[in-house]
Amino acid sequence: MTEVLAAPGTDAGAVPPPGADETGAPQVEVMGVRHHGPGSARAVVAALDRLRPDVILVEGPADADPLAALGDHPGLVPPVALLAYETGSPSVAAFWPFAVFSPEWQALVWAAAHDVPVRFCDLPTSAVLGGPGPDTAEAETPLGDETSQEPAPSEIPAPSEVPSAPEGADLSETSAAGVRRDPIAALAAAAGYTDPERWWDDVVEARRDAPTPFPVLTEAMAELRAAAAPLPDDEQQREDRREAFMRQTLRATLKGGARRVAVVCGAWHAPALDGKLPPAATDVRTLRGLPRRATSVTWVPWTSSRLARASGYGAGITSPGWYHHLFVSDDDVVARWLVKVARVLREQDLPVSSAHVIEAVRLADALASMRGRPVAGLEEVTEATRAVLCDGDDTLLGLVTGRLVVGEILGEVPDSVPTVPLAADLRTVSRRLRLPQEALERTVELDLRKPNDLARSRLLHRLTLLGVGWGTPAASRTRSTGTFRETWSVQWRPELSVSLVEASLWGTTILAAATARAVDTAVHGTLPQITALVEQCLLADLPDALAPLLDQLDVRAAHDEDILHLAGALPPLVRAERYTDVRGTDTAGLARVADALLVRLCAMLPAAVTNLDDDAARDLRTALDAVHEAVVLRDVDGAGRALWLRSLLVVADRSEGPHPVSGVLGGRATRLLRDVGHLTPAESAVRLGRSLSVGTPAPTKAAWIEGFFDGGGLLLVNDPELLGLLDAWITDLTEDAFVDVLPLLRRTFGTFAAPERRAVGDAARRRTGSTPAVPTTFRALDLDEAQVGPAIATVALILGAP
Known part of the structure; x- marks a missing residue:
């Protein structure tokens, strides 16, 4: 096939004079291309320069014709894409991407530069989006829809024209299913290549002075279409409709008086448009009943990385950066590329010299010669880069691949392109x-x-x-x-x-749209969602949304009976009120809502903590910690703080009685009160002693300890009384009780940072040989030390303590 494509029969000199063939009929030249192929793009430009057509037809959505005229606009810089979306449902959308090296793009540019009418000839977007299939599509595949790649999980592909092969089907390159799956592989196999991409690069992309390959490619595709496996009915209908629409567009163009017409389409479709066309009546029947949707079309920026096959785009190419380089470089392609590689590596402060580049060029050329390739391709250049410039380091090679081989270029779209007002405002x-x-x-x-x-x-x-x-x-x-x-x-x-x-x-502006979206979300949101939304609105400075949100917050807080919702709503409000001064945001309305939430929370707390198991108590404890931190920061000496501390004291005092609270909550409430000075160290030691008294089950004691000490290891280091009480309780545990409480204790002490655990261990070690912790308990209970002292000294003597 390499020799066939270079045969003299494809030379431009064999083409009849422009304007008519030998019989005087209008001249139509079908240019079957591979989408995003630099060789195809150069061939298209060369063919257009020779043919000088009256009209150019390009594969693309027919209702995007008004946008085709912007091909030479200085503000429209590829990569760009045609975006079509359903007018009433924008999530139903499709993209048609173009790179600078896309043959279709070069056709648009040539037409604009030579003032030649250009039209898109594929199905209109109203039919593409109106058909069955997924909502969001990327509507091209590499060689005129003959190859399909699997999409990335985040993307929804266009309805594939390549059917999934039945289980057990023969998928070899030359089988019917294999030809349908990958026509390039079939051509490569016929030419003796094992790598389809290498074959395509050799015969098309890397050839610069060869005649245009379109006649041979069209002939090859005709043979492949005849040998390919049949499509399922729905896919066959879609393909038939596309080709029927293209032929109808070509007929209308010729009927309009055009004498020289160039058709740029995927190579797979070229045989359907080349030569004598079938009767128009057949195509009219095929197009009858096309689905319709009201759509809008515009240009949007695209990225080079989204052209890469790895992105999941069906018409993807593995190396858009390399293909761009092939298209824009007129000579010394390999040397110029490796100079770019050296520049990337030098930006990483790596010692890459001119000698490295020269040696890499020689290695790439030698590899190409050994492999029988006309010029070095990306594979040879990559191997030379790895061996010479990267010293075999695949990490550096990955950097080069990301920066150059794939690249990350964002296209530009001029302001004159029609778009939604919101995009224009942005x-x-x-x-x-x-x-x-x-x-x-x-x-x-x-x-x-x-x-x-x-x-x-x-x-x-x-x-x-x-x-x-x-x-x-x-x-x-x-x-x-x-x-x-x-x-x-x-x-x-x-x-x-x-x-x-x-x-x-x-809305038509970012400010108006964000305000309307926030208000609408609040109407249907839960209390925590609305509270988080209030904080977002303050950060986004949406004053017109704040009042409706606060009204909704009032309503939700008054009717919400879930204390976790109330507890989760208060901290964001306090943060918003306290920390938005630097933004200059008016937060006056937040104080009223925060006060109301706190009052309702305190009123619900005593009943909400009753009859909770330890797991539910831990969830509530986390919420209470956040509320406590918010209240203490917001209201240092006010009524809200006093109300909250009284509520915590109620929880701490209910560790006993007919309706006791979980030890996790009782211990936590005691700890929070101690931290703010509402309970003295002596009072908290008494409460700890009571919780560890005889008669209380060991797991209940461990839960109280968990609530009290969680996240506060330094408390044991700085308060010998608490450490002594805890030490004495653990020492007195029976073997069975110790086994029961060990997981809870381990969970508690596991939350301490490593330095805290070490400090607690050192404090416990220092207690060895000291007076037992029991006397400190007596002092905390206001007992007369003179009366109990002799008894304690006797016990100490018996135990062998000093």
Whole structure:
């Protein structure tokens, strides 16, 4: 096949004079291409320069014709994609991507530069989106739909034109199923190649001065179509309709007076459009009953990495960066590429010299010669890069692959392109804030004391509310923990264009849409969801949404009987009220709602802690910790603090009685009261002594200890009385009781940091040989030490203590 494609019969000199064939009929040249192929793109340009057509037909959605005229617009920079979406349901969408090395794109550019009419000739988007199948599609495959790649989990593919082979079917390259699955592999096998991509590179992509390969490719595809396995009925209907529509478009073009027509389409479809066309009546019947949907079409930016096969895009290529280099480099392709590789490695402070590059070029050329290839391809260049420039380090080679072989270029779309108002507003705002939409992920540190950074933060928070995930909060690279700093990881992805279209139903500007979306979410949200939404609205500076949200919060708080919901709602409100001063946000309404939530929470707490098992008590304990921290920070000396501490005291006092609370909650309430000084160390020691008294089951004691000591190992180090009580209780445990409580104790002490555990162990070791902890308990109980002292001294003498 290599020799066939270079045969003189395909030379341009054999083509009849422009305008008509030998019989005087209009001349139609069908250029069967591989999508995103630089060799195909060069061949298309060469063929158009020779043919000088009156009209160019390009495979693509027919209702996108008005956008085709923008091919030479300086603001439309590939990679870009046609985005079509259903007008009433933007989530139903499809993309048609174009790179600078896509043959279809070069046809559009050539037509615009030579003032030649250009039309898309495939099914309109109304039919593509109206048909059966998934909601979001990427509507191309490598060689005119003859190959399909598996999509990434996050993407929904277009309805495949390549059927799944039945189980046990012969999938060899030359079998009927294998030809349908991968026509390139079938051609490569016929030419004696084991690697289809290498064959295609050798005969098409890497050849620069050879005649245009379209006649031979069309002939080859005709043979393959005849030998391919039949399609299932629904897939065959879709393929028949596409080709019927293309033929109808070609007929209409010729009927309109065109004498020279160039058709740029996937090579698989070329035989259906080449030569004498079948009767039009057959195609009319085929197109009868096409599904319809109201759609809108526009240009959107695309990324080079999304052209890669690894991204899951059906028409993907493994190396868009390499293909771009092949297309834009006129000579010394390998040397120029390896110079780029050296530049990437030098940016990583690696010692790569000119001698390294020269040696790598020689190695790549030698490998190509040994393998019988006309020029070095990506495989040879990669091996030379690994061996010479990367010293065999696959990590460095992965860096080169990511930066160059795949690349990360984001296309540009001019403001004149029709789009939804929300996308236009985002474009304007992001430019004003100097926050460019870039394909590379980068970290942005924001200082909220600066007006521009504050505006950036508000924009990213508003987009998050709208479901447009341009930025995600990230860990700061600085040591600062002030509330005036925010860190974001920002990356623009093509699918965010669809998210913007979906969000446009909420408003025409980012501010208005985010406000409307927040209010609508609050109407249907739960209490914790509304509380979190209030915090988001403050961060996004949505003053018009705050009042409706607070009203909804009042209603939910008044009717919600789940104490965990109430406890989870209060801390975000307090945070929002306390830490939004740097944003200049009005938080006056938050205080009223926070006060009401606290009163209701305190009223519900005594009943809510009754008859809880230890697992449920642990969940509530975590919520109470958060509420306690919020109340103490917000209300240092006020009535709200006093009300909360009284409620905690009720919980702490109910460790005994007919309706005792779980030891986890009783111990935690005691600990929280001790931390704020509402209970003295002596009083907390008395409560610990009571909880460890005889008659209380060992697991109940361990639960109380868990609640009291969890997260506070230093308390035992700094309070010998508590350590003594705990030590005495553990020492007195029977073997069976110790086995019962050991898992609980281990869970408690396991929460301590390693230095805390070490300090507790040192404190316990220092107690060896000292006076037992019992006397400190007597002092805590206000007993007369003079009366009990002799008895204790006698016991100590018996035990052998000093």
